[in-house]
């Protein structure tokens with residue numbers, strides 16, 4: 001039986017979440033942003049004052065932290081409530097401090113093993129749009145449709161900068177760009193599950209295409225594959 005999973009990978013702020021949510025809505029699929037899990041473990045470590053370079057402690061947190069994604073209960077622009085061990089941490093997982101540390105936590109093999117297992121359990125139920133860095137290569141290598149969404153670091157930093165301003169948060173473009181570049185570097189050079197397109201992924205450059213158009217392109221691929 002065809003497991004209807006769409007694997008949507010790409011670097012930071014390449015538009016995966018926006019496009020993924022449009023797709024999930026259109027197809028009636030679950031939208032699952034795996035980056036939330038890496039962010040949740042990073043926030044848990046920062047809050048517990050666990051040193052980010054303590055791989056063993058971070059791995060334990062990945063195994064023990066309870067992460068839940070629920071329908072939104074507050075009308076403040078959120079698409080979901082993100083609960084970490086029962087507490088609402090929807091915006092706390094998006095701070096510059098988490099941005100600056102999440103890629104290092106994501107290099108730890110133990111952290112990846114714990115989170116990958118949870119992601120597969122959900123992916124294998126099918127009818128999921130799963131967004132991340134290694135969905136097509138590691139988490140769901142049998143996904144019938146794999147997309148790798150890309151754009152220049154400058155364009156992606158502009159998008160992230162704008163998101164911050166839209167939320168009424170202070171933002172500095174040069175700082176956002178430098179963190180985007182640093183995360184790209186760590187994410188694509190790590191030993192385990194580095195950021196790269198799967199061999200059979202369709203690569204889409206979203207530099208000058210709107211999210212709406214990217215959505216339509218992927219929807220067409222999904223129809224061709226018999227997923228939509």
Ligand code: CDP
Nearest residue numbers: 011012013034035038102103106132133134
């Ligand atoms: O939203 P943004 O694209 O900035 O990042 P994210 O998708 O929330 O992911 C945050 C970080 O988690 C990434 O920079 C990766 O280091 C890590 N990640 C990963 O390693 N594997 C995934 N499947 C998803 C995220």
